[in-house]
Amino acid sequence: MALKTFKARSQGMRFRVAPTFEEITEKKPVKSLTRPVRKTAGRNNTGVITTRHKGGGAKRRYRIVDFMRQKDGMPATVEAIAYDPNRSANLALLKYEDGTRSYILAAEGVKPGMTLMSGEKAEATPGNCLPLGLIPLGLFVHCVELIPGQGAKVARSAGTEAQIMAREGDTVTLKMASGEVRLFSARCKATVGAVGNKDWGSIHLGKAGRKRYLGVRPTVRGVAMNPVDHPMGGGEGRTSGGSHPRSPWGQLAKGGKTRNPHKASNKVIVKRRK
Numbered sequence: 001m002a003l004k005t006f007k008a009r010s011q012g013m014r015f016r017v018a019p020t021f022e023e024i025t026e027k028k029p030v031k032s033l034t035r036p037v038r039k040t041a042g043r044n045n046t047g048v049i050t051t052r053h054k055g056g057g058a059k060r061r062y063r064i065v066d067f068m069r070q071k072d073g074m075p076a077t078v079e080a081i082a083y084d085p086n087r088s089a090n091l092a093l094l095k096y097e098d099g100t101r102s103y104i105l106a107a108e109g110v111k112p113g114m115t116l117m118s119g120e121k122a123e124a125t126p127g128n129c130l131p132l133g134l135i136p137l138g139l140f141v142h143c144v145e146l147i148p149g150q151g152a153k154v155a156r157s158a159g160t161e162a163q164i165m166a167r168e169g170d171t172v173t174l175k176m177a178s179g180e181v182r183l184f185s186a187r188c189k190a191t192v193g194a195v196g197n198k199d200w201g202s203i204h205l206g207k208a209g210r211k212r213y214l215g216v217r218p219t220v221r222g223v224a225m226n227p228v229d230h231p232m233g234g235g236e237g238r239t240s241g242g243s244h245p246r247s248p249w250g251q252l253a254k255g256g257k258t259r260n261p262h263k264a265s266n267k268v269i270v271k272r273r274k
Helices: 198-202 208-213 264-268
Strands: 003-005 017-019 034-036 061-063 076-082 091-096 101-105 129-131 140-142 152-154 162-168 171-175 181-185 189-192 269-271
Touching: 017 198, 076 101, 152 189, 181 264, 264 269
Parallel strands: none
Antiparallel strands: 003 017, 034 061, 076 091, 091 101, 129 189, 140 162, 140 189, 162 171, 171 181, 181 269
């Protein structure tokens, strides 16, 4: 994905860096592969705000992505590269030999006209999906399953990838983009290559209004509040907080360990990311 800058004709355009969308070839999403998105503005079923700073935003429809790659052994042609407003990665629209269509995350280097396949007979080339036990060591993968048959859960955002480090018996060792080293079942599916749209992290919105288009509302600093509203609030004049950074409910925000030491997945983590 290429990026473009703008002439500083306004303060909002001065530092804006936006994508060119030159790789997007789909004109309109496939209606049968989309569904409405019901906005909650961060509220639960009782109307209480459980996630702050959410609300508004542009109207969008959810694209149904095939994270399970269910049609094993059936070749599919990449019809188009599609934009997805709900995630950082782009999508690839596949058309299988039986005529059905589905969306998958577009891997780096996948272009319209290419043929992709999933299953044990697929080759280890970018965009193809096969079990981790059949992918050569050293290759990068994305869309990795945590449990066989569950569907992809790991390495799904733009530009991310995990590297296959070792294989022993029925387990495969992967190094995540975060630096964490983790064990996976050799039967878990993964897609070869990295997720496309790797320049997504270099986008600069340029103005607060573009953040509102994304459904993000303003954030007020805790030190700017009163003591009744935040643990870091209050104080005569300007203060730096007087206590360690924390949430309005007292949860430490920086450096505090919040992971459950008895979590079941601890046994599959060989090396922590920190």
